[in-house]
Amino acid sequence: MQNYDFRGDKVSPEIGQIGQILRQARNYDQQIRLIHGRGGNYPGLEFLTVDYYQPILVVYLHHHRDLEWCAALKEELEGNFPFALIQDRSIKKAAYIYSWGEPKEEHIAEEDGLKYHVAFSSKSQNCGFFPDMHVGRTFLSEISHNCKVLNLFAYTCSLSVAALKGGALHVDNMDLSSLSLSIGRNNHRLNEMPLNQVSFFKDNIMKSFGKLRKKGPYDIVILDPPTFQKGSFDVERDYAKILRRMPDFIRKGGLVLACLNSPHHDNIFLRQLFEQQPGFVFQRNIQQSAEFPEKNPEAGLKMQLYHYME
Numbered sequence: 001m002q003n004y005d006f007r008g009d010k011v012s013p014e015i016g017q018i019g020q021i022l023r024q025a026r027n028y029d030q031q032i033r034l035i036h037g038r039g040g041n042y043p044g045l046e047f048l049t050v051d052y053y054q055p056i057l058v059v060y061l062h063h064h065r066d067l068e069w070c071a072a073l074k075e076e077l078e079g080n081f082p083f084a085l086i087q088d089r090s091i092k093k094a095a096y097i098y099s100w101g102e103p104k105e106e107h108i109a110e111e112d113g114l115k116y117h118v119a120f121s122s123k124s125q126n127c128g129f130f131p132d133m134h135v136g137r138t139f140l141s142e143i144s145h146n147c148k149v150l151n152l153f154a155y156t157c158s159l160s161v162a163a164l165k166g167g168a169l170h171v172d173n174m175d176l177s178s179l180s181l182s183i184g185r186n187n188h189r190l191n192e193m194p195l196n197q198v199s200f201f202k203d204n205i206m207k208s209f210g211k212l213r214k215k216g217p218y219d220i221v222i223l224d225p226p227t228f229q230k231g232s233f234d235v236e237r238d239y240a241k242i243l244r245r246m247p248d249f250i251r252k253g254g255l256v257l258a259c260l261n262s263p264h265h266d267n268i269f270l271r272q273l274f275e276q277q278p279g280f281v282f283q284r285n286i287q288q289s290a291e292f293p294e295k296n297p298e299a300g301l302k303m304q305l306y307h308y309m310e
Contacts, residue, residue, distance in 0.1 A: 013044065014044050014045060015069075015072055015073055015076050016076070017042070017044065017045065018035070018045065018048070018050070018073065018076070018077075019073075019076040019077055021034065021035055021042075021050075022034055022035070022050060022057065022077060022080070022081070023077075023080050031051065031052065031053045031054070031109040031110065031111065031118075031129075031131060032051070032052050032131070032291065033049070033050070033051050033052075033131050033132070033291055033292060034050045034051065034052050035048055035049060035050040036049065036132075036291070036292045036294075037049055037050075037062075038062065038263070038299075038300075039292060039294040039295060039299075039300060040294065040295030040296060040299075041294075041295050046062075047061060047062045047063035047065075048060070048061065048062070049062065051131055053107050053109055053118055055081075055082065055083055055103075056083045056084070056085065056103045056104075056107060056120070057077070057081040057083065057084040057085070058084070058085050058087070058120065058127065059073070059084065059085065059086040059087070060087050060089050061086065061087065061088045061089060061090065062089050062090060063090055064088055064090045064091070065088065067097075067098060070086050070097070070098040071098075073086070074098070074100050078100055078101075081101075082100075082101045083100070083101035083102070083103035084099060084100055084101060084103075085098075085099045085103065085120050086098040086099065087125070089125065093125055094125060095121075095125075096120060103120065105119060105120060105121060106118065106119045106120075107119075107120070108190070109129050109131075111134060111137070112134075112137070112138060112141075112162075112165075113165075114137075114161055114162065114165060114191055115187075115190045115191055116128070116129045116156070116158055116161070116187050116190070117129075117156070117183055117186055117187055117190065119183070124179075128155075128156045128180070128183050129156065129158060130155075130158070131291075132261070132288070132292050132300075132301050133158065133159070133224075133259075133301070134289060134291070135286060135287070135288055135289050135303065136159065136224075136257065136259060136286065136303050137158060137159055137161075137162035138162070139257070139286055139303075140159055140162045140163050140166065140220075140222070140257060141162045141163065141165045141166030142166060143166070143220065143255065144162075144163040144164075144166035144167060144168040144220060145166055145167035145168070146167060146168075146169055147163070147167075147168050147169060147218075147219035147220050148168070148169055148170050148171075148217075148218050148219050148220075149163045149168045149170070149171040149172070149218060149219065149220045149221075149222065150171075150172050150174070150212065150215075150216070150218040150220070150221045150222065150249065150250075151163070151171055151172065151173045151174070151222045152174055152205055152221065152222060152223050152224070152225070152242070153174075153175060153205065153223070153224050153225045153226065153233075154173035154174055154175040154180070154181065154184060154200075155175060155177075155180050155184070155224075156180050156181075156183040156184045156187060157173045157180075157181070157183075157184025157185070157187055157188065157198075157200070158184075158187065159222050159224070160173050160184065160187075160188070160198060161187050161188060161191055161193065163220070164188070164191075164193050164197060164198065165191075165193075168197070168220075169197065170197050170198065170199070171197065171198045171199070172198075172199045172201065172215055172218075173198065173199065173200050173201065174201045174202075174203055174205055174208065174212075175201075175202065175203075176202065176203070176204055176205075176229075176232055177202070178202045181200040181201075181202055184200060185198075185200055204232055205233075205242065206232065206233065206238055206241065206242075209245045209248060209249070212245075212248070212249040213248040213249050215249070216248070216249030216250065216251070217249055217250055217251040217254070218249060218250055218251060218254060219251055219254050219255065220254060220255045220256075220257065221246060221249070221250050221254065221255070221256050221257070222256075222257045222259070223239075223242065223256060223257070223258050223259065224257075224259035224260075224261075225238075225239065225242075225259075225260075227260075227261070227262040227264075227265070235260065235262065235265065236265075239260075239273050240273050240276065240277070243273060243274060243276075243277045243280070244277060246277075246308070247279060247308070247310070250308045251308075252308065252309065252310040253307065253308070253309070254307070254308045255283075255305060255306065255307060255308075256274075256280065256305070256306040256307075256308060257286075257303065257304075257305060258270060258274070258302075258303070258304045258305075258306060259301065259302065259303050259304075260301075260302045261300070261301045261302070262302075263299040263300075265302075266298035266299075266302070267285060267298060267302050267304070268298075270302055270304055271304070274304075274306055279308050279309055279310050280306045280307070280308055280309075281306060281307045281308075281309050282304065282305075282306055283304075283305040283306060283307055284304070284305055285302075285303065285304055285305075286303035286304065286305060288300055288301055288303075
């Protein structure tokens with residue numbers, strides 16, 4: 001391993017800054033985001049996201065750093081963090097490229113009294129849980145009492161778990177990935193939630209409007225798509241298509257929790273998509289928590305609430 005002089009090496013300023021921030025994390029007893037670099041509030045660290053799942057530190061690199069850089073980061077941190085994983089997300093379908101310690105492949109994240117499976121696997125680029133949706137899960141649990149809920153692009157169904165916690169009568173989850181839905185089913189079991197109140201459908205949403213019409217109408221529709229998924233979804237092409245078909249499966253007076261996590265599309269973009277469709281009435285933006293500070297709020301996760309008034 002190369003030895004680094006942290007007083008003068010070209011990578012030392014950012015590694016020293018990372019170490020200073022992360023050493024404050026040792027006493028946290030649940031999952032938390034420690035560095036939200038893409039928010040622009042840590043100058044020089046815009047390439048970095050760091051999440052902490054006690055006791056596992058997970059480092060995501062959005063711009064490439066070589067293995068020597070990773071080794072230097074290890075040298076800076078390993079005394080405070082015995083388990084860590086580093087993933088270079090600039091590499092397509094990247095696994096965790098560097099690690100130290102022997103953390104469990106699967107872990108449990110805890111949030112608001114609920115538990116979620118988190119897997120740090122070479123088979124997936126994501127761990128199965130998005131911390132920045134915390135506000136969305138909390139909000140949904142507050143509005144879902146006695147509601148029939150549709151969770152589109154459900155992923156591992158954390159929003160479904162939150163809705164059932166809030167008293168939803170039933171939640172239908174739809175996603176293209178059978179593996180994600182399987183984890184979602186296990187998330188409900190983990191929280192001892194009755195599976196007769198939840199359904200899982202492995203379908204391409206863009207080809208399943210007939211099924212949704214038969215299953216509806218829904219009191220709440222959650223729309224949280226990826227920005228782009230090759231062969232299945234493109235936000236600029238397909239978001240509006242879903243909105244055009246939504247009157248077929250949402251109840252009059254129903255709510256839409258509309259989400260979009262794209263640095264290239266702002267709140268106005270999302271508002272305009274809804275304004276082009278008759279019947280949707282904007283209620284409010286749902287603000288992100290202070291844990292995910294954004295120098296430019298329009299570049300972060302957008303969450304908006306709409307009524308469908310027919």
